[in-house]
Every structure is written in structure tokens, then in C-alpha cells.
Amino acid sequence: MKTRNEGLTIQNIKGIGEETALQLNAMGIHSVLDLLEYLPYRYEDYRLRDLEEVAHDERVTVEGKVHSEPALMFYGRKKSRLTMRILVGRNLVQAVFFNQPYLKKKINLHDTVTVTGKWDKNRQIITAQYFQSGPHDKQGDFEPVYSLKGSVKNNTLRKFIKKAFNDYGHLIHENLPVHLMEKYKLSSRKDALYHLHFPDSTEDMKQARRRFVYEEFLLFQLKMQALRKFEREHSSGMSQQYDLEKVKSFIDSLPFPLTDAQKRVVNEISADMKSPYRMNRLLQGDVGSGKTVVSAIALYSSVTAGYQGALMVPTEILAEQHANSLSELLGTMGLSVALLTSSVKGKKRRLLLDKLKEGEIDILIGTHALIQDEVEFKHLGLVVTDEQHRFGVNQRRVLREKGESPDVLFMTATPIPRTLAITVFGEMDVSIIDQMPAGRKSIETYWAKADMLSRVLSFMDKELDQGRQAYVICPLIEESDKLDVQNAIDVYNQLVHYFEGRYKVGLMHGRLHPEDKDGVMREFSANHLQVLVSTTVVEVGVNVPNATFMLIYDAERFGLSQLHQLRGRVGRGEHQSYCILLAEPKTEVGKERMKIMTETNDGFVLSEKDLELRGPGDFFGRKQSGLPEFKVADMVHDYRALEVARDDAQALIASSQFWSDPEFEPLREYLSGSGILEGEKLD
Ligand code: ADP
Ligand code: MG
Numbered sequence: 001m002k003t004r005n006e007g008l009t010i011q012n013i014k015g016i017g018e019e020t021a022l023q024l025n026a027m028g029i030h031s032v033l034d035l036l037e038y039l040p041y042r043y044e045d046y047r048l049r050d051l052e053e054v055a056h057d058e059r060v061t062v063e064g065k066v067h068s069e070p071a072l073m074f075y076g077r078k079k080s081r082l083t084m085r086i087l088v089g090r091n092l093v094q095a096v097f098f099n100q101p102y103l104k105k106k107i108n109l110h111d112t113v114t115v116t117g118k119w120d121k122n123r124q125i126i127t128a129q130y131f132q133s134g135p136h137d138k139q140g141d142f143e144p145v146y147s148l149k150g151s152v153k154n155n156t157l158r159k160f161i162k163k164a165f166n167d168y169g170h171l172i173h174e175n176l177p178v179h180l181m182e183k184y185k186l187s188s189r190k191d192a193l194y195h196l197h198f199p200d201s202t203e204d205m206k207q208a209r210r211r212f213v214y215e216e217f218l219l220f221q222l223k224m225q226a227l228r229k230f231e232r233e234h235s236s237g238m239s240q241q242y243d244l245e246k247v248k249s250f251i252d253s254l255p256f257p258l259t260d261a262q263k264r265v266v267n268e269i270s271a272d273m274k275s276p277y278r279m280n281r282l283l284q285g286d287v288g289s290g291k292t293v294v295s296a297i298a299l300y301s302s303v304t305a306g307y308q309g310a311l312m313v314p315t316e317i318l319a320e321q322h323a324n325s326l327s328e329l330l331g332t333m334g335l336s337v338a339l340l341t342s343s344v345k346g347k348k349r350r351l352l353l354d355k356l357k358e359g360e361i362d363i364l365i366g367t368h369a370l371i372q373d374e375v376e377f378k379h380l381g382l383v384v385t386d387e388q389h390r391f392g393v394n395q396r397r398v399l400r401e402k403g404e405s406p407d408v409l410f411m412t413a414t415p416i417p418r419t420l421a422i423t424v425f426g427e428m429d430v431s432i433i434d435q436m437p438a439g440r441k442s443i444e445t446y447w448a449k450a451d452m453l454s455r456v457l458s459f460m461d462k463e464l465d466q467g468r469q470a471y472v473i474c475p476l477i478e479e480s481d482k483l484d485v486q487n488a489i490d491v492y493n494q495l496v497h498y499f500e501g502r503y504k505v506g507l508m509h510g511r512l513h514p515e516d517k518d519g520v521m522r523e524f525s526a527n528h529l530q531v532l533v534s535t536t537v538v539e540v541g542v543n544v545p546n547a548t549f550m551l552i553y554d555a556e557r558f559g560l561s562q563l564h565q566l567r568g569r570v571g572r573g574e575h576q577s578y579c580i581l582l583a584e585p586k587t588e589v590g591k592e593r594m595k596i597m598t599e600t601n602d603g604f605v606l607s608e609k610d611l612e613l614r615g616p617g618d619f620f621g622r623k624q625s626g627l628p629e630f631k632v633a634d635m636v637h638d639y640r641a642l643e644v645a646r647d648d649a650q651a652l653i654a655s656s657q658f659w660s661d662p663e664f665e666p667l668r669e670y671l672s673g674s675g676i677l678e679g680e681k682l683d
Helices: 018-026 032-036 154-171 178-184 189-197 202-234 244-253 260-274 291-304 316-331 346-358 393-401 418-424 450-465 488-498 514-525 560-567 588-599 603-614 639-654 662-673
Strands: 042-045 059-066 071-075 079-088 091-098 112-120 125-133 142-145 280-285 308-312 337-340 363-366 380-386 407-412 429-433 444-448 469-473 505-508 531-534 547-552 578-582
Touching: 032 154, 142 154, 154 189, 178 202, 189 202, 202 639, 202 662, 244 291, 260 280, 260 291, 260 407, 260 429, 280 291, 291 308, 291 316, 291 380, 291 407, 316 337, 316 363, 316 514, 337 346, 444 450, 444 588, 450 469, 450 547, 450 578, 488 505, 488 531, 505 514, 547 560, 560 588, 560 603, 578 588, 588 603
Parallel strands: 091 125, 280 407, 280 429, 308 363, 308 380, 337 363, 380 407, 444 578, 469 531, 469 547, 505 531, 547 578
Antiparallel strands: 042 142, 059 079, 059 112, 071 079, 079 091, 112 125
């Protein structure tokens, strides 16, 4: 593909000489098209508003008469504050300009001025960043703000762009297919670009933005879907011809009917297994939504097709739990289920590995031990990994490369907001169990302040008196000077004292050796310990159905998804469960998070909220961000468009016209420019 840079260079625009061109180059602007597509990252909103409607801390522009002599005060070195009262309508507003002493000469008593700044609703103060003398200029309600480098000024750039439009606007070609533009009533690329640079009205801006949001998402999803198609067609998967009758009778033998959501995902997984492509599927479902059963069905299907299955989990204790529940489920169907952990040693281990190689073991369950070289399957058909996010990319790859090309199912109980799922895992297929089995008691969650601790403890006492068990979660292990948080060891000591002679308290944290962790967990599982004080290490999949009470210290320090994940440790048995969030959030957002936790048990609702409150970058944490960057679109707020664009991209990629009709040439060119069609990886 031709690169942009080979197009018409910016020096063709009057006023752009060599020096300016260099500065623009540094901003990534080389050609006239680059310039036309250099979008503002925000707009200064100069619309006047009724102060009654402006929220606290919002940016606002007001116009009024200076009502008091501007007073300038210096403090510290080079710091100053200029204050004055301004009569805005019937409101007397105080305006404060920090560190702009020169304005004192410009603003006089009785002047009419326009001031933009941050509104403090409570104190009727505007902390001003911008001022204009005279009445507000109605022509420019919105001023595009570009990110700049060097000595290029915002206004200069706007002039260049205006010129570029006048002289070369015809170079802007449409790239979206007509039928999609008509379907969504999208404005043309040229019009939309114009209105993003020169907005006359909110409606113009809205329409222009809408078009580009769609364009960005569609292009991104086209890449993902093309990559997916490419990977499917170039991976030699296997078509697993499972025995439908047997699978059905296994499902019938379960002690409960599958939920509709479980049925749907079982169908999705089965179709993948049967297809000649290699399955690469993410199964999401809230804690307790019944993923294990679904994986058991898939593993069983694979065995009926003549293959072996593997289930990989992050910890040994989870491996044991899964081995127990799968043996129970699948043992009755005559399958041999084996557990491989680091404690299976010597002769026992050799024997197990031999049997695996001979195909005498149908299902193998374990931790990372499963991906060691010595572990050889006879005919591995399906690999399931639980808590997918805990495995590194490499480990997943190694596992996938075991066997010829087994189908892979990644399961996770961390609900990832839909938007992120179809974006970050765009090249994977995603199945979602969005429904809980009927009759599940929801966990009652309460938010308590620190001074209510004694009441909370007597609540806990009552649960323990009825034979139940309790988790107590703390954010940190040891006391820290910086953070005023309760630490696990402190809390442990307090509770040992509190329950002395009545109940046994255990302590678990990340610095314990893995064997010790497992040891403590076993003690708790067996009810030798009634209270378990722990850091977040209990987060993953532990199942102690008799535990009905969870107390979380300093809950405001956790993200919503994490709180939800923690809370999922209770509510796993027949008894009503409770979760108490001990928290003193200082911010409004913090308070809102606590409130949401008490209001919903739905992990997807919480993860959407979490995303909204924390933003996509923070959601996965720094390391794992890998999120695409969009210039105009916002994955959180525009998620509907993202879904629509994905469906459209899927349909386009699947249609034969897409690969031949001239109409789609710009999109094909875009794809070949991104290297996907040559089989390069998206990184
Ligand atoms: P997950 O792995 O998604 O956390 P599990 O598969 O462990 O959930 O299921 C949680 C509990 O719900 C288990 O005790 C399981 O037997 C039960 N269960 C699963 N599916 C159903 C269903 N359709 N109806 C009733 N109970 C179910
Ligand atoms: Mg599970």
C-alpha cells in the first residue's frame, strides 16, 4: 500500500514553510491528508449556562459585569491570586485567577467579561483559567483543542487545516460501504472531518463524532475478525466427532437441568469442537454460574470422540477440588479421571504418566505441572484452563502446542465487561453464562463504618454459633507506614484474642509457602478452623460451602470486580450468606462503589460499573492493558457502537463480495496495510 507520506506533502499548503513543516512532522503530520485527519482531542465549551444547572466541580463559562475592584495578592514565591466579584445574572460570583497577575491590568471594575473555569457550587467560586473581555462571542461556542508540539499554536494549526480543506478537501475519500452508511445514517467522511475541526453546533459535532466512532470501531473489528479468520483457516484443528447420544445422556444424568445460558454455551462449544477449526474460546461466567459442569460436558464429549482431555487450574488445592468434583461427575460415566500435582511423586508419578501416554487416563487435572515436557498424552483433544487470567500467555501457548492441536477453552470467573471482552479478546470467541441456576440464595451485603465493628463481630459470632465459618479479608500483610490499613497479622491477633476458647482462627497470606497455604486452606475446609483471616489470596475458586460470613476490612481499597470475586467465596452452600464491607471511603466514587456492592450480586453489572468508574486502562491493571487506542471513540461510552461494528465486521469478512467488490477496496486496502492478510500477527 502507498504510505500517506508519499501523498501530497504539507508544504503544498500556503503558509507552511520548511520550518513549520518540520514541526508538524514531529507531530506525525506529513501529508495534507495527515493534516486533515489530525483531530482535536477535546473542545473548549464556551456555551453560557445557567449556574443553577451547573454541577459542583464542573467546567463552566459565565458572562457578567465585574462588581468589585480586582484584588491581587502575592504569596510564596511567584504565587499569586487575583480575586473579584462578578455579577452573573442575579448571582454574585467570586472569580479567582491563580498565578496570572498580569490580568490585574486588563480587568477593570464594571467591565463586561467572560470567564471560564471550574465551578465550586458550594462557595459560589469559579477558579478561572480563561478570561475574555467584552460579551461572549456567540460564533465560537466550541473551540477544538489539538495536541501540539514545538511552537505551533492551536490557532495557527486551525488556519492550516482550514486552508487544507479549501484547497484539498476533495482528497478525502469515503471508506465506509454505502449500505452501512445508509443503515446508520452516517455523514460522509469529508463532512464529518469538517465538523470535527469546525463545529458549528452540538448536533454537527455529535453526528461527526458518531461517524468516526463507527469508522474506528469497524476498522478495528475488521482487523480482529480478519485475524480470526486467518488463524482459523491456517490452524490445523481437529474435528471431534463426539457421540451426541452419550453426551445427552450424561447431561440427563446430572442432578439438575442446565440453565438456558449453560445450554447455549454448551452448544457453542460443541459446534467448535466438531468443526475442523481449532477452538479458541473464552468462557465467562460469574462465580457459581456453573462453568465447571459445562467444562465437564465438553471434556466428556471429547472422550466420546476418542480423545483425552486436560483441565489446568492455578493452584494445587483447586486442582484437588476439581478432581473430586469431576471424578464424581464423570466417574459414573466410566471415565478415568486423574490428578497430577507436584505431590504425585516417584513410582506413582511414573505409573500415571505411562497410563496417560497409553491413553488409559481420559481426563487429567492439574496445575502448571500439566505443561511439563515429561507429560505426554496419547491423543489430547481438549484443554480447559480455569481462571484464565492467572496463566501467562506463554503457558497457554505451550499447553496449546501439546497434542496435535487440541481445542482450547479458557474459563474465567472474572466477568470482563462485554466491551472489553470483544475488544481485547476480539480474535477469540467468547461465550458468556449470564444466568445463575435457579433457587440460588443471593448474598446479603452490608456496608459498615469502622465504629460498627463490635456489632459486626457479634453478627459473626452468631453465624459461628450456628456451626458456620467465616472469612476475614484484609488488604495488606504487614503494617505499612504509608497506608493506614488494617493488616492481616494485626487483625489475626485481635481475633485470636476475641474468639479465645471458643473458635479457632487461621491466618493466610501471600508470603506463606505454597504448601503452608494449602495446609491452612485444608484446615479451614475441614472446619478445623472456623475463622480464616486472609489477604486476597483466597480470591481464586476456593470452595468451602459451610463458610457463610465474610468480613472485608478497608473494602474501599479494592476494585469492584475484586470485591465481587472475594464475596464469591461465600454463598456456595445451602445457607444464607453475608458479606460485610468495612469501609470509610473518602470520595464520592468510593461511596458509590460500596453502595453498588450492597445493591447487586451480578458480576457483569459490577464489572461494567468498575470499568465506568476506573476506565479501561485501569481495569486490567497496567501490565495487561494491551488495549487499542481510539482517537474519537470511547470503549466505555460507545460500547453499543462497538458491538454493532463487530457484527458488521464479522458479516463483511464472511461475505465473498467483501474480497472482490470495488466498493470494499478502501477497507481491503486498510487491512493489507495492517499486514494481516500476509499473516503477520497483530501485536
Ligand atoms: P463456577 O465454576 O461457574 O463457579 P460451578 O460449576 O462450580 O460454578 O457451579 C456452582 C454450583 O452450582 C455447583 O455446586 C454446581 O453443582 C451447581 N450447579 C451448576 N449448574 C447448575 C444448574 N443448572 N442448576 C443447579 N445447580 C447447578
Ligand atoms: Mg469453577
